[in-house]
Amino acid sequence: MPKILVPTSLQQFVGGNDEINVGGTTVKEALDQLLERYPDLKKHLYNDKGELRHFVNIYKGADDTRALQGLETPVTDTDELSIVPSIAGGVGVEMARINPNALLPEERVEAVSFSNEEILRYSRHLILPEVGLEGQKRLKAAKVLLIGAGGLGSPLALYLAAAGIGTIGLVDFDAVDLTNLQRQVIHGTNDVGRSKLESAKETILDINPHVEVIGFEERFTSQNALEIARDFDIIIDGTDNFPTRYLTNDVCALLGKPNVYGSIFRFEGQASVFWAGHGPCYRCLFPEPPPPGLVPSCAEGGVLGVLPGIVGCIQAIEAIKLILGIGNPLIGRLLTFNALKVQFRELRLRRDPACPLCGENPTIHELIDYEEFCGIRGEEAPPPQLDAIEEITVRELKRRMDSGEKLTIIDVREPHEYAIARIPGTRLIPLGQIEERANELDPNQEIILHCRSGKRSAEALLKLKAKGFKNLKNLKGGILAWSEEIDPSVPKY
Amino acid sequence: MIRIPKGVEEAIRAHGAKDYPRECVGALLGGLDGEIRIVQEARPLPNTFDPSWEADVRGGAIEDVPGQERRYLVSPDAMFRLLREERETGVKVLGFYHSHPDHPARPSVFDRDWASPWYIYCILSVRQGVPQELTAWQLDEAGDAFLEEPIEIV
Numbered sequence: 001m002p003k004i005l006v007p008t009s010l011q012q013f014v015g016g017n018d019e020i021n022v023g024g025t026t027v028k029e030a031l032d033q034l035l036e037r038y039p040d041l042k043k044h045l046y047n048d049k050g051e052l053r054h055f056v057n058i059y060k061g062a063d064d065t066r067a068l069q070g071l072e073t074p075v076t077d078t079d080e081l082s083i084v085p086s087i088a089g090g091v092g093v094e095m096a097r098i099n100p101n102a103l104l105p106e107e108r109v110e111a112v113s114f115s116n117e118e119i120l121r122y123s124r125h126l127i128l129p130e131v132g133l134e135g136q137k138r139l140k141a142a143k144v145l146l147i148g149a150g151g152l153g154s155p156l157a158l159y160l161a162a163a164g165i166g167t168i169g170l171v172d173f174d175a176v177d178l179t180n181l182q183r184q185v186i187h188g189t190n191d192v193g194r195s196k197l198e199s200a201k202e203t204i205l206d207i208n209p210h211v212e213v214i215g216f217e218e219r220f221t222s223q224n225a226l227e228i229a230r231d232f233d234i235i236i237d238g239t240d241n242f243p244t245r246y247l248t249n250d251v252c253a254l255l256g257k258p259n260v261y262g263s264i265f266r267f268e269g270q271a272s273v274f275w276a277g278h279g280p281c282y283r284c285l286f287p288e289p290p291p292p293g294l295v296p297s298c299a300e301g302g303v304l305g306v307l308p309g310i311v312g313c314i315q316a317i318e319a320i321k322l323i324l325g326i327g328n329p330l331i332g333r334l335l336t337f338n339a340l341k342v343q344f345r346e347l348r349l350r351r352d353p354a355c356p357l358c359g360e361n362p363t364i365h366e367l368i369d370y371e372e373f374c375g376i377r378g379e380e381a382p383p384p385q386l387d388a389i390e391e392i393t394v395r396e397l398k399r400r401m402d403s404g405e406k407l408t409i410i411d412v413r414e415p416h417e418y419a420i421a422r423i424p425g426t427r428l429i430p431l432g433q434i435e436e437r438a439n440e441l442d443p444n445q446e447i448i449l450h451c452r453s454g455k456r457s458a459e460a461l462l463k464l465k466a467k468g469f470k471n472l473k474n475l476k477g478g479i480l481a482w483s484e485e486i487d488p489s490v491p492k493y
Numbered sequence: 494m495i496r497i498p499k500g501v502e503e504a505i506r507a508h509g510a511k512d513y514p515r516e517c518v519g520a521l522l523g524g525l526d527g528e529i530r531i532v533q534e535a536r537p538l539p540n541t542f543d544p545s546w547e548a549d550v551r552g553g554a555i556e557d558v559p560g561q562e563r564r565y566l567v568s569p570d571a572m573f574r575l576l577r578e579e580r581e582t583g584v585k586v587l588g589f590y591h592s593h594p595d596h597p598a599r600p601s602v603f604d605r606d607w608a609s610p611w612y613i614y615c616i617l618s619v620r621q622g623v624p625q626e627l628t629a630w631q632l633d634e635a636g637d638a639f640l641e642e643p644i645e646i647v
Contacts, residue, residue: 007576008585009609018580054550055607057569062577064569084573087589088542089604089614090516090564091596278633279640332633332640346643348494348528351634 002030002075005082013041027058028071030081045083057084103233103258103322104141112137112166118210122164135324136164140210142323145169145232147220147248149200151308152238152262152315154186159316161204161211165323168204169232171216172196179493183305220244222367225251234319236260238312242289243370249274249282250367253357258322258331262315267304269311269337272330272349273318276358279331284352284359289374307339389458392448392473394481401425408441409448410434412460413479417452421491423482426450434460435467443469450475450482452493495521495530495587495613495629496645505535506624509592509617515561516540518591520575521613522584530587530613538575542566564603565591588613588631595620598628600639608632613642 001021006014014020015038024030035042047053058065059082065073075081114122114136125131125139144165146153149172160168176184176191176199184196191199197215204213216228220239229235229251237248237259245261252259253276261282262271274281314335321327334347356363400407401424409426411418418428429437431451441447447469449457454477461472475481483490497505508517518540523533542564567589579586589612593599598618600608608614610632618625629642 005576005580007609008579009611012611055609057573059569059573062573064573066569082573082576084569084576085609086569086607087518087567087572087609088565088607089591089601090542090559091593091601091603278638328641331638348642350528 001077002079002081004030004034005080007083007085009085010041010044010083013044014038025074025076026071027060027065027073027075027081030075031058031071055086057086058082059084103325104138109134109137109141112140114140118164121208125164130326131324135326138323138325139164139320140166142234143167143169143232144234144236144319145171145229146236146238147171147244148238148240149184149186149196150174150180150238150240151183151264151303152236152312153200154184155309155312156236156238156316156319157186157200157204158207159313160319161208163316163320164208165211165319167212167214167232169214169216169228170197170200171218171220171228172200173218183303183308185309220247222247222370225367226255229255229257232257234258234260234322236262236315236319238262238315242374245282246289246373247367247370250357250364252276253281254366258329260315260318260322262308262311264303264308264311266301267307267339269307269314269339271311271314271318271335271337272333273322275331276351280349280351281355281358283357284355285334285349287352287355304339310337310339389461390473391476393476394486397448397475397482398486407448408445409450409475410441410460411479412449412451412457417493420493421479421483423450423479423490431456431460435463438464438467438469441469443467444471446471446473448473448475451478453478453480494528494643494645495532495615496647497532497535498647501532501535502627502646505590505615505617505627508535508537509619509624510622512540512592513619513622514594516542516563516565516592516594517617518565518567518589520567520589521587521615522579523587524585525587532587533584535590538567538571540565541568541571562594586612588615588629590615590617592617592619592624598626600630604630605632605639608639610636614639615644 001023004020004022006018006020011018020034022030022033024033031045045053045056052058052071060068060073060075060079122136125136126133142165144160146156146168149157149170157168174196176187176194176196178192180187181189186203187196187199195217197217201213201215204211218224225247235248235252235257237245239245239248249259252274256277258273258275259282260273318329321329332349334349336345351358353360409423411422411426411428412431412434414430415428449460449472451457454474457478458474461474464472479490480492483492508519517537519535519537521532521535523531540561542561544559546566547559575586593616596618598616600616614630615627617627627644629644630639631642633640
């Protein structure tokens with residue numbers, strides 16, 4: 001049987017094979033048999049008119065069939081046909097990285113008009129050749145959804161508003177807290193206690209009254225995500241928890257929209273653009289969420305305030321590049337940033353063919369229960385193990401301290417937390433060291449454990465219990481409760 | 494990611510300078526280490542572009558006739574021989590390099606339209622005969638964008 005040799009560049013369309021045996025008495029028949037087996041190859045070989053594209057040459061033995069009888073060239077059983085790609089190129093119009101019309105419908109862009117005030121406002125954009133009036137129209141036509149109006153959402157909202165994005169959607173159900181102000185620069189001191197949505201909307205409109213702000217003062221969940229995201233062109237992930245990250249990713253993949261991702265932790269940040277169909281999705285990179293409690297949130301791990309400023313701005317730049325169709329978006333690349341070293345690194349990402357969402361054989365066709373996926377029952381419901389933990393309230397502890405009782409109280413926080421605030425009469429053994437330093441403690445004695453809020457000390461308790469400690473109690477609510485109910489002079493942090 | 498030994502990078506730059514003001518073209522041969530491409534040889538190939546090819550491709554006479562200053566074409570025979578050598582020796586064709594005389598090392602729409610999937614395309618900018626930046630590109634999954642690949646010179 002004649003065989004067809006396939007170059008590496010096309011092997012992905014023929015099941016990874018480099019040699020395929022087919023039948024047929026002409027080149028056309030042989031190719032048709034090949035395409036029957038591997039229909040994905042068709043667009044690489046034939047144009048719309050059924051002619052062999054100039055993109056490929058078919059060789060019979062060492063002869064180009066174009067110099068023989070073309071597709072009608074006869075083939076025999078012992079002939080070897082080779083698909084030889086054309087290698088050509090040259091300078092010309094510089095290519096736009098992504099076809100921008102894939103993102104915004106042309107009619108919507110054409111319908112945009114500007115007042116004189118807007119022309120003046122955006123003058124610094126308009127004089128950039130890569131933006132111009134056409135680009136600014138695209139920005140105004142665009143609808144961008146921000147999930148989260150916090151650390152990442154702040155710079156995003158500020159700069160996207162300044163850039164003239166026509167519609168900014170905001171999803172956030174939280175109220176502004178004092179601890180937010182260290183990094184969430186869209187909110188101010190007078191906003192503490194207010195809805196983040198209201199506060200952000202006000203600042204956005206102050207920067208640029210031409211922006212239409214659509215607020216969603218609710219949690220982004222499987223129940224509402226598709227409805228909310230459907231009307232937007234680009235979704236920007238500014239969330240702070242894994243269930244929402246996976247939800248955002250899945251919604252984007254199901255709707256075919258780009259997911260501009262950003263994340264921060266202490267001094268490091270990451271950014272990428274996940275766009276199923278154009279590159280990998282979040283699940284290609286992280287198919288499994290980490291076990292709950294392993295990756296602390298900002299509240300638990302801390303973060304350098306200005307870091308989300310940098311990452312959020314990078315996300316804003318990516319969104320703008322996608323809308324304008326200029327530059328190289330971070331599709332297929334994970335940008336990592338280390339603030340201490342001022343180091344930017346890039347990791348090449350690829351779509352995982354086995355990805356259940358965007359791979360060859362997707363199994364995910366609808367949104368799932370993300371809390372369950374991430375192993376979390378929900379913030380209100382405590383993990384089942386807590387039922388097996390004995391607790392002591394701060395009032396009870398205070399009462400026993402005042403009565404002169406000698407107590408062993410172990411603080412399992414980190415040294416720098418101990419320096420900020422401590423409960424008197426406690427000893428510091430950080431959670432990470434509790435197992436190896438357990439021999440410093442008496443397993444038969446009553447030991448009270450505390451941390452900031454009661455979570456880490458519960459973990460410490462379970463670790464000691466596993467080592468045979470009999471008499472353990474967890475201080476309910478931690479030092480926060482102590483500050484709240486017993487001694488307000490102890491700072492909360 | 495593509496790893497190019499310093500000597501090979503210098504050979505590419507020398508080729509670009511030599512053929513200036515015409516575009517040079519060559520093959521990148523080597524092997525794979527997981528996802529990373531390791532280039533062992535940059536093999537110059539003759540640029541066989543001529544305007545009749547473009548007329549052929551575009552199906553008729555063309556007004557703006559480009560020359561080898563703006564186009565490169567590897568003859569199908571040369572490509573056939575490369576692929577045959579690849580099968581015989583096991584040394585893989587990893588991609589191709591070409592130069593952009595007096596143009597930035599960024600792909601054009603034409604470059605993108607003619608790119609094959611999987612192959613890495615290196616572009617060398619040569620200004621006034623002097624080789625400048627070298628970049629690398631690969632077609633994305635959907636085939637409609639060229640994504641930049643990092644180059645490591647070793």
